[in-house]
Amino acid sequence: ANLAKSPGDKLFADLRGRLAGSKQAGSDGQVDVTRLYRLEPTTRSCEDPNFKQLTLRADGQHPAWDIKASGKGMVLNREGQAPLPLPFLEEQMPGGGLSLSSEANGQRVELWVAPQRCVDPVTGAIRHLKAELRIDGKSVQGCAYYGGARDL
Template sequence: MRAAPSLLLVALLPLFAGCQLLAEKPQTETTAGMTRMQGELSAKGGQLLFKPCSESRYFAVVDSGNTGLLQEASALANEPGTLFADVGGNLSTSQIAGNDGQLNVQRLYRVEHSNSACSDPNFKRLTLRAHGNEPDWDLKASGKGMVLTRPGVPELAVPFLEEQLPDGRYNLSTEANGQRVDLWVAPQRCVDSMSGAVSHLSAELRVDGQTMRGCAYYGGSRSD
């Protein structure tokens, strides 16, 4: 289902008063009592609605965790296409007739335009995906190792070590195949410079001394 950009923008504007944008500094968050869910966003009757992937039910969105989802959805509504959201929260009964329930959002992992995110075959296997632009790079990490892809460079598939750091930050590193690769990740709102997609992690990739920046989000096998 496609969310009409103008409809989504107009319908949600009254909901933004008094809301807080996502913090720019790193934050630590708890996932206790939350369920991670992916689905499509649309607007109807002045509400933001969430339809879980592969379902036909619609849930009214309540940003109970002040994640900034309403603002992010409004900004992305200026572009056509299906609006996808990856969130943590819980479902409850709705106080407004016409919905199948209410989604209480407590954490925002990412929101983006995508027609294929609901059917991504790699999502459930990944612990992390990070990517950046200018130069383009894409890194996928899972229990089997990391795969780094860059245009014009042979794909690098190697094992890695993970180091937990203060304030929810961590580092993935490897020195396999004669290369030193470090990925530094921090819990900080990040906007993709090309697509406008918003994710909950900022990333910095260093390959043999070259530094590249980008955004990241947890894959389906990790949600802490």
């Protein structure tokens, strides 16, 4: 309710759960949520044509940046710079985290994500992964979520 700008606003929810039957005749069943991946104050996320191909998406502010990773590589977008496509190596970390790293185009780019609730300070969106982007040793923070191509 706090994410909605006004009563009745729609929200996008990406979650995992189990469908349970109704306990009373004539009423709908329910979804028992086991994991919340993201909750956003928008319905445009339902229309993202790239979601099914992504394995991971991360973004942050100050300066604005985002990474979209898929089986074909990752693309780093930064405010005021051209998109930078990169090959990457993905490593599983203890505790459920991931590291995506690349040493292409004369830069060392690392994205570290860990399972921790993360709230986007601009939109208020809630994500299930905390992200840290390091480029040549300089670090910025953000949030991340798994894409549709991630086999959980």
